[in-house]
Amino acid sequence: MLELRNVVVRFGGLVAVNDVSLDVQAGEIHALIGPNGAGKSTIINVVMGLYRPTEGDCIFQSEPVSGQPTHLIARRGLARTFQNTELFTDFTAVENVMVGLDHEYGYGIASRLLGLPDWRRKEAAARHEALELLKKLRIEKFAEQKAGTLPFGLRRRLEIARALATRPKLLLLDEPAAGLRHHEIIELNGILEDLRDRHGLAILLVDHVMKVVMAISNRVTVLNFGRHVATGTVSEIKNNPDVIAAYLGGAAGHA
Amino acid sequence: MWGNLAWVLWLAIAALAPFLAGQYLLYNIGIVATTAAIVSGLTFLSGVAGLISIAQSAFVAIGSYGAVLLQMHLGIPLLIGIPVAAAIAGVVGWLLGFLCLRLDGHYLALVTLAFMGIVHYTIINLDITGGAVGLAVPSVTLFGFTLDSPMAIYVMAVTASAITLWSIDRLIHSRYGRMLRALRQSDIAAVSLGADRRSLRTMALATSAVAGGFAGGFQALQLTYLDPQQFTIVTAVFYIAIMVVGGMRSVHGAIIGAAIFVFVPGFLSGLEHYMAFILFFFVTVMIVVMPDGLVSIFSVGDRLSGWMASRHGRKNA
Numbered sequence: 001m002l003e004l005r006n007v008v009v010r011f012g013g014l015v016a017v018n019d020v021s022l023d024v025q026a027g028e029i030h031a032l033i034g035p036n037g038a039g040k041s042t043i044i045n046v047v048m049g050l051y052r053p054t055e056g057d058c059i060f061q062s063e064p065v066s067g068q069p070t071h072l073i074a075r076r077g078l079a080r081t082f083q084n085t086e087l088f089t090d091f092t093a094v095e096n097v098m099v100g101l102d103h104e105y106g107y108g109i110a111s112r113l114l115g116l117p118d119w120r121r122k123e124a125a126a127r128h129e130a131l132e133l134l135k136k137l138r139i140e141k142f143a144e145q146k147a148g149t150l151p152f153g154l155r156r157r158l159e160i161a162r163a164l165a166t167r168p169k170l171l172l173l174d175e176p177a178a179g180l181r182h183h184e185i186i187e188l189n190g191i192l193e194d195l196r197d198r199h200g201l202a203i204l205l206v207d208h209v210m211k212v213v214m215a216i217s218n219r220v221t222v223l224n225f226g227r228h229v230a231t232g233t234v235s236e237i238k239n240n241p242d243v244i245a246a247y248l249g250g251a252a253g254h255a
Numbered sequence: 256m257w258g259n260l261a262w263v264l265w266l267a268i269a270a271l272a273p274f275l276a277g278q279y280l281l282y283n284i285g286i287v288a289t290t291a292a293i294v295s296g297l298t299f300l301s302g303v304a305g306l307i308s309i310a311q312s313a314f315v316a317i318g319s320y321g322a323v324l325l326q327m328h329l330g331i332p333l334l335i336g337i338p339v340a341a342a343i344a345g346v347v348g349w350l351l352g353f354l355c356l357r358l359d360g361h362y363l364a365l366v367t368l369a370f371m372g373i374v375h376y377t378i379i380n381l382d383i384t385g386g387a388v389g390l391a392v393p394s395v396t397l398f399g400f401t402l403d404s405p406m407a408i409y410v411m412a413v414t415a416s417a418i419t420l421w422s423i424d425r426l427i428h429s430r431y432g433r434m435l436r437a438l439r440q441s442d443i444a445a446v447s448l449g450a451d452r453r454s455l456r457t458m459a460l461a462t463s464a465v466a467g468g469f470a471g472g473f474q475a476l477q478l479t480y481l482d483p484q485q486f487t488i489v490t491a492v493f494y495i496a497i498m499v500v501g502g503m504r505s506v507h508g509a510i511i512g513a514a515i516f517v518f519v520p521g522f523l524s525g526l527e528h529y530m531a532f533i534l535f536f537f538v539t540v541m542i543v544v545m546p547d548g549l550v551s552i553f554s555v556g557d558r559l560s561g562w563m564a565s566r567h568g569r570k571n572a
Contacts, residue, residue: 048447074449086444088437099437100448102430112429113422119429126430166449 001026001202002047002078002170007056009042009226016042018226019056024170029196029203031213034223035246040206041083042226044172047204048080049073060170075103079168081159083175089148093139093158096147097130100165104129130165137161137191153184160191170202171195177209185209189216214238222246258424261507269413278405282477283517285409288416289474291513294497295423295506296466301495302503303432304459305439310351310367311467311494313374316486317344318468319475320384323392328383333395337415337472341465348464352457363460371488378483389482392475408476415473419466420506426462427505435459496538502548511549 002024009017017039024030032040045051047058049070058066065073079100088096105126111119134140137157142150147158156176163171176192177185193216195201207213213220213234220237222229224246230237237243272284293315300306321340325331331339355366378384394403395411402411426432434455437445446452475481493516501512520530545551 050443070446071449071451074447080447082444086441088440088444090436090440091433095433098430099433099445099450102434103449105430107430109426109429109431112425112431115425123430162444162448 001061002204003057003059004043004047005057005059007043007046007053007058009039009046009051010054015226017046017053020223020226020228021056022221022228022231024202024204026169026202027196027200028218029192029205029216031205031207031217031220032223033207033213033220034229037225038223039226040223041174044080044174044204044206047073047172048078074166077167077169078172079163079166079170080172081156081163081174081176083178085152085155085159087147087155087158087162089146091147092144093134093147093150093161094127094130094143096158097133097162097165098126100162101126101129104165104167130161133161133164134158136164138187153180156180157188157191164195168201170204172204172206174206175208176205177207177212180209182211185211188212192216258505258507261510265507265510266417269417273406273409281409282405283521285412285477286474287510287513287517288413289470289477290494290497290517291506291510292416292419292470293467293474294494294501294509294513295420296463296470297494297498298503298506298509299423299426299432299435299466300459300463301498302505302508303427303439304435304456306456306459307364307495308367308460308463309364309488309491309495310371310374311463312486312488312491313367313371314344314348314464314467315471315474315490316374316378317347317464318471319392319481320378320390321468322472323390323475323481324383326393327390332397333393333472333476334397334411337469340472341469344468344471345461345465349457349461351464352460368488371491375483375487378486384483385481387483389480392479392481395476412473412477416470419470420510423462423466424506431455431458493534496534498548499538500541500549502550504547505550508548508550515549 004020004022007017007020008015020039020043022032022043032043034040042051046053047060047065049065049068053066057064060073060076060078065076065078088099091099105122107119107122110116131140131143134143137160139154139157139161142154147155150158160171160173160176177188180188189212192203192205196203205213205217217234219231219233221231222237222243229246230240230243232240268284269288272281276284293311296314297308297311300308318337318340321343322333322336325336325339326333351366351370355363379387384390394401395407396402402408434445434450438450438452438455442452478485497512497516498509499512500515501510502508516534519534541548
């Protein structure tokens with residue numbers, strides 16, 4: 001579904017991603033792990049077209065995405081969340097999600113100026129679908145609350161709801177579990193598994209939190225200093241000596 | 256809810272003024288209306304989309320000179336010429352946005368500043384615009400009647416302003432307004448959700464130009480004379496100041512700001528020489544004390560309940 005072929009990203013002399021290949025298949029949760037600075041977030045930014053790979057290709061559904069503007073990549077079925085959350089803080093939760101639905105429920109300027117039924121119907125439909133998405137993430141209670149006032153864990157979930165609004169085929173999650181409490185992580189795992197199993201979504205999951213990665217991933221790719229270390233199932237990764245040396249260390253046994 | 260109440264208030268003032276106000280006051284109320292309509296374009300561009308333009312006077316100039324020239328040289332009646340000139344202003348605004356590849360804050364501010372200068376010097380140096388002397392605005396004729404009485408001009412100007420302000424208000428509360436506000440808050444999140452930043456921002460600039468051109472054309476009827484000194488960087492900055500003082504998130508702010516900038520100099524006419532100083536001192540104070548503009552006085556209730564809620568929340572946490 002999503003394929004990175006020998007992607008290299010250089011910022012001046014710094015090599016952030018060095019010859020990484022990766023494929024995310026339809027219907028899987030594919031985790032991307034590695035220590036800080038391993039190039040994980042950079043890969044999400046490359047896929048979404050914020051950075052252009054210095055070398056290599058990024059292919060989504062057998063068509064290249066590199067070099068396209070971000071909004072067109074998004075419309076092709078890729079959606080993301082952000083490491084430090086990038087919500088529209090002045091908007092209510094439901095308005096945040098409606099931004100993601102804008103393309104789906106478009107109406108012309110004239111239709112708004114003249115108050116035509118088209119405008120009324122589409123705004124109502126967008127709001128309705130936004131509320132459904134909030135329900136799916138179990139945050140419908142906070143629909144009319146300003147996003148900026150929500151606690152951290154709910155903000156992360158709101159970002160996922162908003163990303164789903166664009167009806168993506170592949171969801172890119174940048175550290176969705178960072179800073180969450182234990183029960184929130186359990187709940188997040190349930191939501192992500194549900195998205196995969198019931199909605200057929202593929203997920204590329206960047207995270208440090210082993211309680212998420214090891215519990216729900218179908219496959220795991222390990223990066224270290226921008227280089228690919230290993231790809232495999234959770235148990236293969238846990239027992240891979242290179243991975244243990246590079247990253248997991250003694251913690252692997254406890255994860 | 257405040258929005259609807261405010262609309263009732265403005266429409267009541269506009270409708271009652273011809274019966275209650277003297278000629279001088281009526282004229283000034285008309286000027287407030289057209290000025291507010293011009294500024295509402297900026298409200299959409301700056302307050303909603305977060306972009307700064309120092310060219311609103313240039314679009315006002317295109318609207319007013321355009322309509323007058325269309326009438327003088329092609330015989331197009333003013334009431335048709337003004338919308339046509341406003342459309343031309345919109346196309347120019349769209350082109351400016353389209354050519355200015357990086358529609359980000361500082362770049363757009365500088366490009367519009369340069370554009371403002373170009374328009375001003377073009378007007379001064381062309382023969383067709385009357386050069387530095389300017390042009391007299393002909394009277395509007397409709398079905399053989401000449402509409403040049405103060406009352407007729409008031410009715411036309413206020414109607415056009417109301418249409419402009421109402422349209423901008425609707426656009427702010429539409430998916431376009433929502434997308435532009437989203438881009439302003441987090442541009443990276445909005446584009447990742449499929450927002451076409453460039454076309455949305457170009458559309459915002461074109462919209463503000465249409466509002467400026469259209470309301471500017473009707474303001475020309477009120478002023479009856481086009482003097483190039485009305486279309487300078489200074490007037491463009493005044494429009495920004497009006498928006499900031501009144502409040503830049505809604506058209507009601509534009510109306511309140513315009514009223515202050517039209518009426519306060521009248522009250523302080525003895526201090527003419529210090530007027531710019533007084534007004535911009537006021538702007539600075541407003542930015543510090545009331546960053547959301549005078550219009551935010553009306554949402555004191557909301558803020559109070561928000562404050563109570565946050566205190567309540569803290570107690571429970």
